[in-house]
Amino acid sequence: MNHPASLLPFALFALSIPFAAPFAHAQAAGLAGAAREAPLVLRLPPPDPAAAERVITPEATAEVRVSPSRLRLVFAASATGATASAASLAVRELLAATQQRLQAAGVAAADIDVDFIAALPVFAWSVAKQQDRDVVAEQRAGSRVQYNLHVAVADEAAALVAIEAATAGDGVDVLAVDYWSEDLTQRQVEAQQKALAAAQQKAKLLLAVFPEPPKPINVYERTQVLFPRRLYEVLPHVEDSASNWFFSDKLPRVPASRPLQVYYRGLFADVDVVVPAMPGRRDIEIVSTVQLYYQAPERPQPAK
Secondary structure, three states, rough: OOOOHHHHOOOOOOOOOHHHHHHHHHHHHHHHHHOOOOOOOOOOOOOHHHOOOOOEEEEEEEEEOOOOOEEEEEEEEEEEEEOHHHHHHHHHHHHHHHHHOOOOOOOOOOHHHEEEEEEEEEEEEEEEEEEOEEEEEEEEEEEEEEEEEEEEOOHHHHHHHHHHHHHHOOEEEEEEEEOOOOOHHHHHHHHHHHHHHHHHHHHHHHHHOOOOOEEEEEEEEEEEOOHHHHHEOOOOOOOOOHHHHHOOOEEEOOOOOOOOOOOOOOOOOOOOOOOOOOOOOOOOOEEEEEEEEEOOOOOOOOOO
């Protein structure tokens, strides 16, 4: 059974050998540094020289974290049969058994939604004779029918219980774990207010270089809601020592199982107003950027 990365336990270990500790820290930083992608929070570029002669644009970005109030688990339930009808009957029995296990684990019937996905043919390879030659050809062997189960739970503890219950039988896999909050609208306003206050404070400090305060003429705002799935990071694959071995049919290679090189990183970005606590739990991040436009003093007259 594969659990989603967002719910896997996180373990830390410390090296007890004194001379090895600095290397371990450097190695960890190196792994993370090698995995950098495009930043999630993009700061606005500085104005071009022509615009800088006309406007001054102090900018600030604020972050607000929202604890999820609801999670959605998505399970795939599928079964195969000699015909589509037989596969459909088998998967409906699987759905009924899965829903019974979920309800026994505390999930309300109203929090389970069934979504039909597909009925597809299944093919298998077999040796057949074509034009007096033996060939390996695909032949239709039956059908596979898939439904998805959408299951709503209150928190990650309930999600773990629901995952254990749903996947206790064969034919059910976890597809996704999504996070939600009913408080997103108000918390976006909170992030915008924080960004505006920070931009105004920055403007008060920076515009003090002018004898006369410049006049505000415009404002720009951009707000992003970053759900936990966007805050995971994929690290580079570990070194594959088996690739250095010569391979032949007489000595096949059997690779070792490796954990997913994925972890919840959270938001580390160029933010003016940050949440004091370091990211750890799977929170929803709201990031708001406010840019204020001030009329540049003694700006040149536009060309006629």
